[in-house]
Amino acid sequence: MSSAFLGGARDRLLPVSIPFRFFVSAALFHLAAWGVLLLEADQLGGFTGGPGPILAATHLATLGVFAMTAIGASYQLLPVVTRRPLARDWPTRLSFWLLSPGICLLAWGMDRSSPGAMQTGAALVCSGLTVFAMLTADNLRRAGSVAVVAAHGWAALLALVGLAVLGMLLVWDFQTGFLDDHAGLAAIHMVLASYGFMGLLVAGFSLVLVPMFALSRSLPQRPGWAQLVLAGVSLASFACGRWTGNTAFNWLALLAGFGAAGTYLWLMRAAMARRMRKRLGLSFVLIRASWGLLGISLILGAALLADLPIPNAPALFGFLLLAGWLSTFLMGILQRIMPFLASMHASGKSGLPPPPSDLTPQTPLKIHAFCHFGALACCAAGIIMETTALIRLGAVFGCVGALAFVGFALIVLLRLRAFQQGS
Amino acid sequence: MSDAVPGKHWQAKDGLHIDTRGLDPPDPMVAILWHLEQPGQNGPVTVHLNRNPIHLFPELIERGWLYEVQHHDSGEVTLSLRSAP
Numbered sequence: 001m002s003s004a005f006l007g008g009a010r011d012r013l014l015p016v017s018i019p020f021r022f023f024v025s026a027a028l029f030h031l032a033a034w035g036v037l038l039l040e041a042d043q044l045g046g047f048t049g050g051p052g053p054i055l056a057a058t059h060l061a062t063l064g065v066f067a068m069t070a071i072g073a074s075y076q077l078l079p080v081v082t083r084r085p086l087a088r089d090w091p092t093r094l095s096f097w098l099l100s101p102g103i104c105l106l107a108w109g110m111d112r113s114s115p116g117a118m119q120t121g122a123a124l125v126c127s128g129l130t131v132f133a134m135l136t137a138d139n140l141r142r143a144g145s146v147a148v149v150a151a152h153g154w155a156a157l158l159a160l161v162g163l164a165v166l167g168m169l170l171v172w173d174f175q176t177g178f179l180d181d182h183a184g185l186a187a188i189h190m191v192l193a194s195y196g197f198m199g200l201l202v203a204g205f206s207l208v209l210v211p212m213f214a215l216s217r218s219l220p221q222r223p224g225w226a227q228l229v230l231a232g233v234s235l236a237s238f239a240c241g242r243w244t245g246n247t248a249f250n251w252l253a254l255l256a257g258f259g260a261a262g263t264y265l266w267l268m269r270a271a272m273a274r275r276m277r278k279r280l281g282l283s284f285v286l287i288r289a290s291w292g293l294l295g296i297s298l299i300l301g302a303a304l305l306a307d308l309p310i311p312n313a314p315a316l317f318g319f320l321l322l323a324g325w326l327s328t329f330l331m332g333i334l335q336r337i338m339p340f341l342a343s344m345h346a347s348g349k350s351g352l353p354p355p356p357s358d359l360t361p362q363t364p365l366k367i368h369a370f371c372h373f374g375a376l377a378c379c380a381a382g383i384i385m386e387t388t389a390l391i392r393l394g395a396v397f398g399c400v401g402a403l404a405f406v407g408f409a410l411i412v413l414l415r416l417r418a419f420q421q422g423s
Numbered sequence: 424m425s426d427a428v429p430g431k432h433w434q435a436k437d438g439l440h441i442d443t444r445g446l447d448p449p450d451p452m453v454a455i456l457w458h459l460e461q462p463g464q465n466g467p468v469t470v471h472l473n474r475n476p477i478h479l480f481p482e483l484i485e486r487g488w489l490y491e492v493q494h495h496d497s498g499e500v501t502l503s504l505r506s507a508p
Contacts, residue, residue, distance in 0.1 A: 013477060080448075080477060080478065146447050146448070208448055208449060211449050211453075212448065212449035212452065212478060215449070215452070215453055215456060216449075216453065217429060217449075217450055217453055218429075218446075218447050218448070218449060218450045276453065276456065276457060276460070340478070340481055343480075343481040343484065344477055344478075344480060344481060352484065352489075353480065353481065353484055354484070355481065355484045355485040356481045356485060357485060
């Protein structure tokens with residue numbers, strides 16, 4: 001019976017090597033980001049921007065982990081959700097080979113304050129992102145269903161264009177200093193990257209992925225549209241506020257941001273309440289924690305705006321936004337979809353694919369989860385208390401957790417290969 | 424959940440039929456798994472879909488169900504399911 005599955009199920013599946021090269025790279029960049037933080041722990045607390053190892057670690061996380069995960073997942077999942085296969089495979093490989101060396105070069109240039117390396121790396125990264133954006137736009141253009149998810153995709157692409165243009169300007173400004181307000185544009189770049197591009201992809205994909213993993217009915221469309229509109233108002237207001245210096249825009253951005261996040265969390269709560277799967281596993285411990293961290297990041301954003309006396313508030317905000325909300329969410333999703341995708345591609349001598357649970361090594365995931373939360377707690381406490389030793393301890397936790405996650409990814413791949421060889 | 428289970432279903436001579444055509448993801452998967460998890464349900468079950476449910480297959484394998492996929496020229500798909508012996 002399975003022969004029909006093996007032929008038919010793959011009609012919208014990319015070759016397994018395509019999503020997995022993005023996912024394994026994300027796991028390796030995750031390790032690299034924590035590694036840089038471990039070596040340069042004393043610089044995190046007072047970080048407010050500018051070239052150096054913390055900026056390098058930040059981009060290893062945002063581009064290396066977040067963007068790589070999002071791109072790999074988009075290539076695999078969007079054609080399934082929109083019911084339109086990607087026109088061809090080779091541009092997906094091209095985007096990977098532009099992004100991977102580009103991210104390494106950009107991060108190395110930021111660490112060493114080398115304008116040439118930063119500019120070349122940024123150009124490669126932007127070229128890779130352009131290929132991704134064109135492929136995704138072509139797929140979204142042909143999408144016939146799930147309009148609210150497709151709309152989130154379009155908005156995320158718009159944010160991607162904005163953040164990429166600003167990123168290039170900022171990199172060139174390190175050498176020439178032609179920008180009047182480098183810090184202001186850097187803030188817009190960061191918000192467009194985190195809450196914009198990544199946040200909109202997370203919010204859009206969550207409308208399908210979270211109910212699918214939890215086995216819950218599809219979520220209502222209207223709140224999905226509301227979260228998109230509120231997120232758009234928030235991002236546009238923040239950009240206007242930083243551009244014009246009018247703080248009223250910033251408060252409007254915050255209010256709309258709370259509204260968007262609140263709507264998103266309400267939708268996720270509805271998915272959890274109506275779910276058929278009672279035992280959601282470790283991945284949802286991370287995903288649920290990430291929802292709390294999203295709220296905390298916005299509260300910290302409000303504290304920053306109100307100028308409340310929180311020690312090292314900018315660094316704490318950035319850390320909890322990136323390592324807290326986005327990293328926790330994406331690691332939860334990655335550990336769920338990697339064995340799932342592997343199962344769809346694998347088959348043994350019997351012709352039957354293995355269940356995802358047979359492809360999932362639990363021990364590395366338990367180590368990762370324990371270390372990830374340990375890293376968040378220690379680093380956040382270290383930033384507030386201005387204690388480098390605590391930040392370094394957190395980075396040790398982060399490195400061990402990241403190493404465990406690399407082990408998880410490799411074991412999934414080895415088990416997939418074993419099943420494909422029919423052993 | 425039973426009141427809200429998406430799609431249509433009916434009992435025929437050849438077993439249970441589930442029709443999830445027109446539903447957006449993940450409703451087809453939720454409907455199919457809900458029916459398969461009902462006590463005493465061992466198949467055969469025939470499912471009518473308007474897309475190839477590739478995310479369903481790992482869930483079926485995990486639950487010990489065998490499946491056969493028929494693709495139609497219209498783009499629709501028929502799944503035949505039975506519980507593994």
